[in-house]
Amino acid sequence: xxxxxxxxxxxxxxxxxxxxxxxxxxxxxxxxxxxxxxxxxxxxxxxxxxxxxxxxxxxxxxxxxxxxxxxxxxxxxxxxxxxxxxxxxxxxxxxxxxxxxxxx
Numbered sequence: 534x535x536x537x538x539x540x541x542x543x544x545x546x547x548x549x550x551x552x553x554x555x556x557x558x559x560x561x562x563x564x565x566x567x568x569x570x571x572x573x574x575x576x577x578x579x580x581x582x583x584x585x586x587x588x589x590x591x592x593x594x595x596x597x598x599x600x601x602x603x604x605x606x607x608x609x610x611x612x613x614x615x616x617x618x619x620x621x622x623x624x625x626x627x628x629x630x631x632x633x634x635x636x637x
Contacts, residue, residue, distance in 0.1 A: 607614050
């Protein structure tokens with residue numbers, strides 16, 4: 534019986550070794566796939582970040598250009614802009630005041 538038990542134990546150990554090897558291979562394959570997917574995601578995020586950076590730079594440039602144009606126009610005729618701002622503030626104040634009266 535001891536010989537049969539040893540053979541049976543050897544078969545069980547060989548089966549376990551085979552299963553462990555199979556599981557190890559599966560884990561290695563999944564690790565490679567996961568690393569590849571991570572690299573892909575990082576590449577996509579980098580592309581998106583570069584695109585956003587470019588767009589932000591373009592918008593910043595455009596805003597600066599518009600600011601200069603607006604400042605130049607105000608310098609040409611400052612009184613018109615002061616009167617416009619005053620009128621706009623007056624109209625908004627009146628509208629808010631009427632709205633407040635209606636709530637009471």
